[in-house]
Amino acid sequence: MLSNKERKFLEDTARRLRERIVEVTYSCGGTHIGGAMSQHELLIALYYKYLNIDPTNPRWPNRDRFVLSKGHGGIGHAVILADKGFFDTALLDDFNKTGSPFGMHLDWQTVPGVDVSTGSLGHGLPLALGMALGGRQQGLDYHVYCVMSDGELQEGSIWEAAMAASQFKVTNLTAFVDRNKFSLDGPTESIMALEPLDKKFEAFGWLVLSIDGHDFDQICEAVETAQAEKEKPVIIIADTIKGKGIDFMENQAAWHYAGVDAAMRDKALESIRKMK
Amino acid sequence: MAQGLTWTVEDADSMTQAEIYGEVLTQIGQQNEKVVALTADLAKSTKIGRFGEKIPERFYNFGIAEANMIAVASGMAETGLIPVVSTFATFASMRAAEFVRTDLCYQKRNVKIIATHSGTSFGTAGTTHHCIEDLSIMRTFPGMTVIAPADAYETARAVSAAIEMEGPVYIRIGRGFEPPLHKSMDFDFEIGKAIELREGTDVTVIATGVTVLHAVEAADRARQQGVSVRVLDMHTIKPLDVEAVVRAVQDTRRIITVEDHSTIGGLGTAVADAIAASGKGCAFAKLGYQDEYSIVGYPEDLLHIYKLDADGILETIGLVLKQDFEQDENWEDEI
Numbered sequence: 364m365l366s367n368k369e370r371k372f373l374e375d376t377a378r379r380l381r382e383r384i385v386e387v388t389y390s391c392g393g394t395h396i397g398g399a400m401s402q403h404e405l406l407i408a409l410y411y412k413y414l415n416i417d418p419t420n421p422r423w424p425n426r427d428r429f430v431l432s433k434g435h436g437g438i439g440h441a442v443i444l445a446d447k448g449f450f451d452t453a454l455l456d457d458f459n460k461t462g463s464p465f466g467m468h469l470d471w472q473t474v475p476g477v478d479v480s481t482g483s484l485g486h487g488l489p490l491a492l493g494m495a496l497g498g499r500q501q502g503l504d505y506h507v508y509c510v511m512s513d514g515e516l517q518e519g520s521i522w523e524a525a526m527a528a529s530q531f532k533v534t535n536l537t538a539f540v541d542r543n544k545f546s547l548d549g550p551t552e553s554i555m556a557l558e559p560l561d562k563k564f565e566a567f568g569w570l571v572l573s574i575d576g577h578d579f580d581q582i583c584e585a586v587e588t589a590q591a592e593k594e595k596p597v598i599i600i601a602d603t604i605k606g607k608g609i610d611f612m613e614n615q616a617a618w619h620y621a622g623v624d625a626a627m628r629d630k631a632l633e634s635i636r637k638m639k
Numbered sequence: 640m641a642q643g644l645t646w647t648v649e650d651a652d653s654m655t656q657a658e659i660y661g662e663v664l665t666q667i668g669q670q671n672e673k674v675v676a677l678t679a680d681l682a683k684s685t686k687i688g689r690f691g692e693k694i695p696e697r698f699y700n701f702g703i704a705e706a707n708m709i710a711v712a713s714g715m716a717e718t719g720l721i722p723v724v725s726t727f728a729t730f731a732s733m734r735a736a737e738f739v740r741t742d743l744c745y746q747k748r749n750v751k752i753i754a755t756h757s758g759t760s761f762g763t764a765g766t767t768h769h770c771i772e773d774l775s776i777m778r779t780f781p782g783m784t785v786i787a788p789a790d791a792y793e794t795a796r797a798v799s800a801a802i803e804m805e806g807p808v809y810i811r812i813g814r815g816f817e818p819p820l821h822k823s824m825d826f827d828f829e830i831g832k833a834i835e836l837r838e839g840t841d842v843t844v845i846a847t848g849v850t851v852l853h854a855v856e857a858a859d860r861a862r863q864q865g866v867s868v869r870v871l872d873m874h875t876i877k878p879l880d881v882e883a884v885v886r887a888v889q890d891t892r893r894i895i896t897v898e899d900h901s902t903i904g905g906l907g908t909a910v911a912d913a914i915a916a917s918g919k920g921c922a923f924a925k926l927g928y929q930d931e932y933s934i935v936g937y938p939e940d941l942l943h944i945y946k947l948d949a950d951g952i953l954e955t956i957g958l959v960l961k962q963d964f965e966q967d968e969n970w971e972d973e974i
Contacts, residue, residue, distance in 0.1 A: 424719065471746065479717060480746050483737065489707045490742065493714020500675065500697065500720060520738075523707035530702075 365580050369412070373579045376446075377407045378638050381608050383442045383452075385623065385631045391458040393622035395467065397612060399439035401543035401576070401603040402510055406431075408582045409508055410443050413590075418448035421475040427505045428478045428494045432487020433512035433541060434468040435620075441465055441474065449476035485518025487511060488538060492524050495536040506590065510539045514546030517555045522567065528596040529568030537589040538569075538598045541576065543605040545616045560600055569598045576601025610634045655815035659791035660753065660798050661686035664723060665693045667802055672697070674802065677712055677724045679705045685755045686815065687725040705735040712750045713742035721802060722750045728757035728811050732773035743807040744780040751801045751808045757787070758899025759928075759945075760813035760849065762938040770811075771928045774847075775904025777809040778877045784808045784830060785877040787848035787898070787906075790820040793874055796828040804830065813849045813899070814938065820852045820872075833880040839869030842956055843887035846897040847873045847906045850926075850947050854897055857952035868956060876906055884913040893922040893959045897947055902927040922962040924955055 365373075381403060388394040410416075415427040431440050438458065445452035457463035464473035468482030479490045491509035498505050515521060528536055540560065544551055551557055561571045570592055574581040582601070589597035605619070606612030609631045623631060668674040668690055675697045682688030682700055691698035701708040705726055712722035724731070731754040732739070743750050754773060761768040777785045784806065788794040794812050801808040820836075827834070836851070837858045846854035851872045858868035869891055871883055887894060894914065896907040907925030914921060926947055933941050942948040946955065 479714065480741075483741050485706075486710050486738065486742060489710030489738075490714040490717075492707075493711035494717055495714075496699070496711065497715040497718030497720050500715070501718065503718075520704075520706045520710065523701075523704035524711070527701055527704070527707055527711070531699075 365583055370579055373407055376411055377404055378635055380442050381635045382632055384439055385628055387455050387458050389623050389628040394438040395435040395620050397605040397618035398436050400607045401605045402436045402439055402541040404577045404582060405510055405539050405601055406443055413586055425503050425505050428507040430479055430487045430491040430509040432481055432509050434481030437467060437469040440469060444476040484515035485520040488521050488524040491536055492528050495533045507536045510541060513540055513542045513551050513557060516557055525567040533596050534593055536596050540600045541603050542600055543603045545605045547619050549616050564598045568595060570595040572599045574601055576603035577607055608635045608638050658686050660794045661689035663795040663798055665690045668694050673721045675720050675722050677708055677722055679703055679708050679726045681726050685725040705730045706738045709735045709738035710742045713748045716748035716750050725753040728754035728770035728773045732776050736776055740780045744782040747782060749805055754811040756814050757811040759933045759941045760938045762941060763935055765935050766932045771901045773811055774876050774900050782806060786810045786875050788874050789851035789872050792821040792824050800830050817849045831875045831878045833883040834872040836872050837870040839867040840891055841867040842893035842959055843869040843891045844895045845871045845873050845910055849899050850897040853948045854952055856949035860953055861956055876909055879909045881913045884910055885917045888914055888919050888921045895924045895955050895959055897926040897952055900927050902929055922959050924959050926955055
């Protein structure tokens with residue numbers, strides 16, 4: 364269980380970096396801010412408590428791997444990588460600009476700390492599976508974490524990877540679903556229903572943990588259960604809110620990709636600062 | 640070239656093209672523990688299963704799921720392994736095309752694809768199992784090296800060379816029962832360099848893959864009729880040996896391309912690009928599937944029907960010899 368001090372550290376870090384995401388969104392004209400907010404606590408927990416990585420050695424062979432299969436969440440990922448020291452945070456001023464190392468979807472070849480280039484949905488879980496198998500093949504003991512969006516679970520390749528992960532008992536792979544219940548065109552359940560999601564993954568041979576994706580205690584307990592699990596790959600279905608933390612953005616498909624002017628930025632920051 | 644290959648010419652006579660590559664890959668795998676082999680339920684058909692028998696701990700069967708397999712290979716390559724992936728050409732190049740492009744080429748991953756049953760070599764299986772589009776598609780991906788070896792020996796050399804180079808490689812072969820072109824493994828093979836199999840001055844046939852043997856036969860028959868035919872084995876489609884093409888244009892002024900592939904986007908198109916860029920005029924004809932899918936048939940019959948065998952090539956040589964491509968012998972007015 365988290366100590367009060369640990370929990371406060373994670374919550375403070377989450378709040379601080381939410382503000383940074385808003386600032387970059389304001390300065391670069393637009394980002395996938397809705398999804399960056401829903402995935403946020405999952406990434407904060409991983410990067411600030413669990414990932415065995417070294418910002419001075421981004422390709423260290425025995426490092427833990429992180430795959431943001433929902434690659435459009437890259438703005439949220441980049442802000443964390445900068446804060447961890449993989450690169451100078453000032454570089455984020457160029458986010459999405461011509462010639463910038465940062466496009467909407469982070470490229471491992473231009474952004475230190477990124478393991479694989481994602482963006483096309485449905486690729487991340489197979490890529491993560493490959494890195495997990497590669498580590499095991501070579502007797503390395505690192506863990507691979509993969510955060511997917513819920514919408515991307517409509518892609519068949521995700522289920523191919525799910526079958527294979529179970530077949531090969533890939534227990535050094537832990538996946539998450541940022542279940543914010545929206546994709547671009549609207550609610551997932553109206554467009555191409557995913558429920559019952561937990562039963563689907565159970566049927567594919569995974570151990571399924573369902574949590575509140577914004578509760579650090581639940582996130583951490585789930586991650587530690589996943590790390591200890593020795594029989595099945597683990598998927599953590601995180602119930603989240605698109606746009607979480609910014610009251611006028613929450614639960615709306617329209618904030619999937621958007622910009623904010625100075626007034627909206629200020630309102631967004633005010634809303635975030637009210638978070639616990 | 641890999642050291643210590645223990646099989647001989649005698650073995651090669653009794654091994655199919657696919658079995659030879661399977662054997663070579665196994666031997667490379669035994670020498671290099673970074674090599675892993677992946678298949679999509681086609682271990683037996685593609686002969687990568689030979690690797691699986693000898694080195695089971697580095698063999699993965701992902702079942703009938705090619706897209707996942709390619710992305711997994713990309714992830715494995717990130718960790719320093721050298722994945723060799725084998726399945727049928729149609730599934731490797733089209734079913735999984737976006738994964739090849741985005742996870743291998745864009746991300747510069749060191750994965751080697753051995754695509755079998757390419758062209759119409761799977762004959763009676765019909766169009767769903769043919770692949771006359773793969774050279775075109777794979778050529779379009781930046782960073783991809785594309786090779787169509789002429790026979791078992793070239794396949795072995797190509798697999799070996801592919802593993803020695805860095806970056807994604809696509810090697811396409813037939814079904815594995817095609818007769819050999821070379822007499823042994825002893826010949827110069829370099830990715831990107833065409834092999835001149837016959838010297839000639841009247842016309843050049845640039846062939847690739849299983850049609851090379853037929854091009855040689857056509858050239859030898861033409862010689863008996865007093866026509867001097869140069870034959871280039873253009874095993875590497877990308878990077879194309881542009882220098883060899885331009886030299887052939889300058890020396891013979893008549894070019895015919897042959898491939899077990901569509902005439903759109905493959906060897907013929909790549910050669911046409913090179914000819915056009917050179918600014919030099921010449922007569923030019925492409926042999927391949929002329930924007931059509933083939934009928935069902937035994938592969939040797941299909942090659943004949945679609946004019947990709949020696950008869951078809953010889954007929955085209957005759958047609959091209961009659962073509963007038965420029966008014967005079969003056970090269971000064973070329974670009």
